[in-house]
Amino acid sequence: MTAPAIELKGISKAFGPVQANKDISIRVMPGTIHGIIGENGAGKSTLMSILYGFYKADRGEIFINGTKTEIPDSQAAIAAGIGMVFQHFKLVENFTVVENVILGAEDGALLTPSISKARKSLKQLADEYELSVDPDALIENLSVGHQQRVEILKALYRQADILILDEPTGVLTPAEADHLFRILDNLRKEGKTIILITHKLREIMEYTDTVSVMRRGEMTATVKTSETSTEELAELMVGRKVLLRVDKQPAEPKQVVLSVKDLRVTDSAGVERVKGVSFDIRAGEIYGIAGVAGNGQSELMEVLGGMQSGTGTITMNGEEIDLTGKFSDGQSRRARGIGHVPEDRHDEGLILDYTAWENTIFGYHRDAEWSAGPLLKNAAIIEEAGAKMERFDVRPPIPSLKAKNFSGGNQQKIVLAREIEKNPDLLLVGQPTRGVDIGAIEFIHQEIIRLRDEGKAILLVSVELDEIMSLSDRIAVMFDGQIMGERDPAQTDERELGLLMAGIAGEPDKPDWKAVEENLEAVEHGEAPKHG
Amino acid sequence: MDFMTILQVLDSTVRLAIPLLLACLAGLFSERAGIFDIGLEGKMLIAAFFSAAIAYTTGSVWLGLLAGIAASLVLSVLHGVASITFRGNQLISGVAINFLAAGMTVLIAQDWFAQGGRTPSLSGAARFNPVTLPFAESLQGVPVLGPIYYELISGHTILVYLGFLTVPLTWWILYRTRFGLRLRAVGENPAAVDTAGVSVVGLRYAAVLICGVLCGIAGAYLATALQAGFVKDMSAGRGYIALAALIFAKWRPWYALMSTLLFGFLQAVALRPDLIQATIGIKVQVQLLDALPYILTVIILAGFVGKAIPPRAGGEPYVKER
Numbered sequence: 001m002t003a004p005a006i007e008l009k010g011i012s013k014a015f016g017p018v019q020a021n022k023d024i025s026i027r028v029m030p031g032t033i034h035g036i037i038g039e040n041g042a043g044k045s046t047l048m049s050i051l052y053g054f055y056k057a058d059r060g061e062i063f064i065n066g067t068k069t070e071i072p073d074s075q076a077a078i079a080a081g082i083g084m085v086f087q088h089f090k091l092v093e094n095f096t097v098v099e100n101v102i103l104g105a106e107d108g109a110l111l112t113p114s115i116s117k118a119r120k121s122l123k124q125l126a127d128e129y130e131l132s133v134d135p136d137a138l139i140e141n142l143s144v145g146h147q148q149r150v151e152i153l154k155a156l157y158r159q160a161d162i163l164i165l166d167e168p169t170g171v172l173t174p175a176e177a178d179h180l181f182r183i184l185d186n187l188r189k190e191g192k193t194i195i196l197i198t199h200k201l202r203e204i205m206e207y208t209d210t211v212s213v214m215r216r217g218e219m220t221a222t223v224k225t226s227e228t229s230t231e232e233l234a235e236l237m238v239g240r241k242v243l244l245r246v247d248k249q250p251a252e253p254k255q256v257v258l259s260v261k262d263l264r265v266t267d268s269a270g271v272e273r274v275k276g277v278s279f280d281i282r283a284g285e286i287y288g289i290a291g292v293a294g295n296g297q298s299e300l301m302e303v304l305g306g307m308q309s310g311t312g313t314i315t316m317n318g319e320e321i322d323l324t325g326k327f328s329d330g331q332s333r334r335a336r337g338i339g340h341v342p343e344d345r346h347d348e349g350l351i352l353d354y355t356a357w358e359n360t361i362f363g364y365h366r367d368a369e370w371s372a373g374p375l376l377k378n379a380a381i382i383e384e385a386g387a388k389m390e391r392f393d394v395r396p397p398i399p400s401l402k403a404k405n406f407s408g409g410n411q412q413k414i415v416l417a418r419e420i421e422k423n424p425d426l427l428l429v430g431q432p433t434r435g436v437d438i439g440a441i442e443f444i445h446q447e448i449i450r451l452r453d454e455g456k457a458i459l460l461v462s463v464e465l466d467e468i469m470s471l472s473d474r475i476a477v478m479f480d481g482q483i484m485g486e487r488d489p490a491q492t493d494e495r496e497l498g499l500l501m502a503g504i505a506g507e508p509d510k511p512d513w514k515a516v517e518e519n520l521e522a523v524e525h526g527e528a529p530k531h532g
Numbered sequence: 533m534d535f536m537t538i539l540q541v542l543d544s545t546v547r548l549a550i551p552l553l554l555a556c557l558a559g560l561f562s563e564r565a566g567i568f569d570i571g572l573e574g575k576m577l578i579a580a581f582f583s584a585a586i587a588y589t590t591g592s593v594w595l596g597l598l599a600g601i602a603a604s605l606v607l608s609v610l611h612g613v614a615s616i617t618f619r620g621n622q623l624i625s626g627v628a629i630n631f632l633a634a635g636m637t638v639l640i641a642q643d644w645f646a647q648g649g650r651t652p653s654l655s656g657a658a659r660f661n662p663v664t665l666p667f668a669e670s671l672q673g674v675p676v677l678g679p680i681y682y683e684l685i686s687g688h689t690i691l692v693y694l695g696f697l698t699v700p701l702t703w704w705i706l707y708r709t710r711f712g713l714r715l716r717a718v719g720e721n722p723a724a725v726d727t728a729g730v731s732v733v734g735l736r737y738a739a740v741l742i743c744g745v746l747c748g749i750a751g752a753y754l755a756t757a758l759q760a761g762f763v764k765d766m767s768a769g770r771g772y773i774a775l776a777a778l779i780f781a782k783w784r785p786w787y788a789l790m791s792t793l794l795f796g797f798l799q800a801v802a803l804r805p806d807l808i809q810a811t812i813g814i815k816v817q818v819q820l821l822d823a824l825p826y827i828l829t830v831i832i833l834a835g836f837v838g839k840a841i842p843p844r845a846g847g848e849p850y851v852k853e854r
Binding site for chain 2: 095100112
């Protein structure tokens with residue numbers, strides 16, 4: 001019997017009082033894809049950091065291919081044949097691909113020989129595993145998908161036999177993710193061992209051979225993927241039954257709340273980001289906008305939220321609203337009944353160094369309810385904040401805690417509580433569940449549906465196609481600043497939407513992958529798409 | 533203005549640009565590795581003092597140079613310990629170094645030599661003397677090229693030639709060696725260097741030490757080549773001007789040469805108010821001329837000369853993320 005590629009025995013690691021990993025044991029056989037799944041803070045990343053030499057385990061042993069191995073630093077991990085693709089790429093942006101690949105793995109004191117050797121080897125790897133990247137391109141000019149390939153190439157160039165990928169598809173389009181899994185499959189066929197860390201159950205079910213579930217620092221189960229189900233995995237992850245599908249009644253749309261006509265937005269660099277977008281949203285429906293990040297959705301949200309200026313007409317409840325930004329801002333939009341849950345909660349949704357109660361009134365802080373002249377009614381705000389936090393299941397429900405001390409899901413609930421409790425006619429929601437745990441996702445989705453059922457209009461922007469498909473009553477796909485088309489969620493599928501997201505309409509059965517890739521690349525560089 | 537006068541101005545441009553150039557390249561190494569260093573000024577000053585003091589006591593300018601470099605290195609290590617090991621604020625550490633150097637040099641000078649915070653004048657082998665390049669005398673008669681060779685190219689101290697050689701050397705190290713690749717990487721994204729299994733701390737210390745050596749040479753040049761001895765605050769803001777030149781040069785070696793020559797030229801012009809008057813026909817206040825390099829510095833720092841993108845990880849202590 002072959003020895004496992006990786007075997008961990010009784011790994012424990014504590015950070016102060018927090019036990020990040022508790023007595024974890026795991027065996028991964030060579031030539032397999034092993035998934036590790038768990039919520040944020042379950043200890044997945046800590047475990048992988050121990051394997052990559054970032055932390056030293058307090059207790060426990062690591063065996064690589066049957067040999068007991070000490071991994072005190074990254075150098076040792078690389079020497080043991082372990083390569084890691086981090087969620088946030090570790091690339092030098094203004095270096096070329098080949099420079100990034102050789103960094104730390106140069107052959108001698110001079111660069112030229114290393115570079116020419118790496119060039120040859122990159123070409124070989126590209127042919128072998130569908131990993132083609134221009135070796136002389138600067139990283140900052142590459143799409144995210146290509147940057148990720150560079151990370152994989154870095155590991156392979158260092159002769160890695162074991163590849164760890166941390167949330168690899170979080171930043172990819174469906175087409176790019178498909179390509180990634182083709183690459184991983186090629187690697188598996190060559191006998192490489194792959195550890196896939198993710199929170200997406202679908203990926204685990206589709207692509208892994210075995211899967212381990214982590215919860216609160218412990219390994220709760222390791223099973224063959226073919227012998228489990230998404231429901232079982234979700235329950236193991238969260239520790240209770242989770243509703244994976246969103247339960248909702250058909251929408252009952254009423255009068256038009258928001259009407260957008262020929263909206264155009266030009267950014268500070270003079271590039272037109274939104275190129276003539278028109279749509280209506282009715283009371284009691286969720287209008288979902290899908291699309292790869294950077295195709296104008298953010299700018300659209302910012303204009304609607306009063307953070308950016310634009311041209312065109314927007315009417316809210318029949319009244320036209322100012323788009324020049326001269327007579328309006330986020331606060332006046334809120335006064336018009338537009339609530340806004342921004343895409344980036346850290347930069348736009350919250351002030352992380354402020355307390356939770358302070359964060360529950362931003363944008364509404366001049367309301368008579370919260371302020372008297374220049375003074376805030378602190379006692380009233382704190383009391384109300386506590387109540388809001390209870391209602392929205394924010395844990396812990398302590399208003400005086402700073403926003404940065406809450407987990408991602410709880411931070412998002414604070415923002416939602418602030419916007420929803422003001423009872424807006426229209427709620428703009430951007431990336432509501434980015435970096436949010438499965439348990440919190442369930443709650444957030446239910447809140448959005450509840451708001452819809454109360455007869456509010458909701459504009460949902462998300463890069464998570466699953467989310468768009470399960471929540472929306474109508475789906476629009478944005479590409480290159482335009483709406484490529486509207487679909488009924490009941491009559492479309494991921495494949496069709498994925499192609500629309502790449503700017504390709506029609507023929508979903510025979511996708512032209514090259515066209516998809518070229519289009520995405522072109523838009524990323526601010527050029528016109530090549531295929532329509 | 534005749535040809536000879538132009539040559540004289542250019543000649544003093546070269547002499548005045550060299551300390552700026554060395555300090556600028558010193559800053560380049562440090563900042564390319566992600567360690568901001570406003571302590572260039574202090575390091576030059578302390579090197580100036582110790583080089584003059586040791587050159588005077590031993591009678592050997594080379595020992596003086598070594599002493600200057602050593603003194604500058606001590607402050608570099610201090611900056612390294614504060615900003616790399618203890619992840620302190622790099623600006624504060626730099627400011628502290630400048631104050632330390634300004635106070636210490638005068639204090640020790642007074643204690644050792646009792647001449648009001650200066651060293652005695654250096655002469656002979658205790659100073660770097662001009663080197664006459666081969667054939668400079670005999671070729672002097674050749675029209676145009678002869679005087680250029682004799683006045684402008686020949687007749688500088690060895691440190692001037694060394695300083696100019698540092699430019700291609702720096703370029704070569706940065707762009708053609710493994711060390712240079714890693715150095716540039718650590719200033720842009722230390723996490724990339726760390727995950728590649730290379731020590732971020734080691735690279736940054738190396739950069740800070742190179743910075744110390746170059747500042748040491750720059751300071752020694754001030755006291756033992758440009759002047760004949762140390763006087764209080766003789767670095768006169770050159771460390772800050774070098775930083776401005778570094779931004780102007782967008783952190784690139786050849787541009788650094790150009791920008792420090794420009795600053796050197798302004799300083800050279802300030803020494804010849806008579807020429808200005810003869811050229812533009814208006815008498816310009818000497819004080820205004822003296823202020824020119826500093827005014828240009830302010831203009832550069834205010835960002836009026838195009839966008840300069842500093843190394844992305846500059847000024848940030850590196851902490852491994854969890």
